[in-house]
Amino acid sequence: MLKLERQKVVLQPTGQGVGSRARFNPGTVREGNTIHMLFRAVNGDISQKDTYISEIGYARLDLSGNLQQVAETPLLSPSLPQEVRGCEDPRIVWFEGRYCIFYTAYDGVTARVAIATTRDFAHVEKLGVIGLPVWDKDAFIFPERVAGKIAYLHRIEPNIQLLFVESLSELLDTGGPAWQGHLRNLAADTVMRPAFTWEAKKIGAGAPPIATPDGWVLIYHGVDQNLVYRAGAALLDRENPRRVLARLPYPILEPEEAFEREGDVPNVVFPEGLVVVGETLQVYYGAADKVIGLATVELPELIAELKKHRI
């Protein structure tokens, strides 16, 4: 079995600044020799639900995952009615000239997907919230068009679905034909369903996938019936990513270390950011809803292992 190799805790709360009590679930993107990271940041106490509201903070790392800077103010904070209870779980994609940020907008009742864009991680524009009447999260677009279209992966529990659209505005228009057709054909548009005991309750994608000649490498999370969160890996067809080419039957990372087992929510590893450095795949993940860890694997080894588990 192939497992991710833990490297270190890269970011944790210090009692001060953005995310003074919890810094977790990081989206990442590489720009040259810099890694931009956005993370879920909480200043409140999880035992007092009315103070437990997330914002999204920014940090910069070098290519070894060493922290260079944490911004003093959050990049995204609740301002829309759909996110009064928090902006959570950011994923970042460089797409057609700017960074697109996909995050969870939570109003205390329903979690939805919101989109924002930035060029510099200092100024940000909120494009809006995808207004489905159901709980929907764990979403992002692929980093490049697939067969000319924007490929959008999301999770209406307990499965992972994929929608093709022409534009981000079409993605925000849930009343439009693309979304309406998708909702009518949700079963056919489903990419992955829980298949193994360790992911029996629900699965959700993870991090925007990495393009390789063998297909898209997707890292996702699986939740078991005891609410333990683990990380899994799959390979999706390059031209038709609704087709799963391979999927590992076992998790590649699971809560084992103290910082993954104990925190605000126990027994959680929650990958949201991938960075490729040479042949190494870096996986950035939230641990126990408290801190951020880095684990790695050699990309050729992961692909070779995936190929042993073709579907």
Ligand code: BMA
């Ligand atoms: C999910 C999200 C994540 C969190 C996980 C475990 O539903 O809220 O932000 O890490 O639960 O608590």
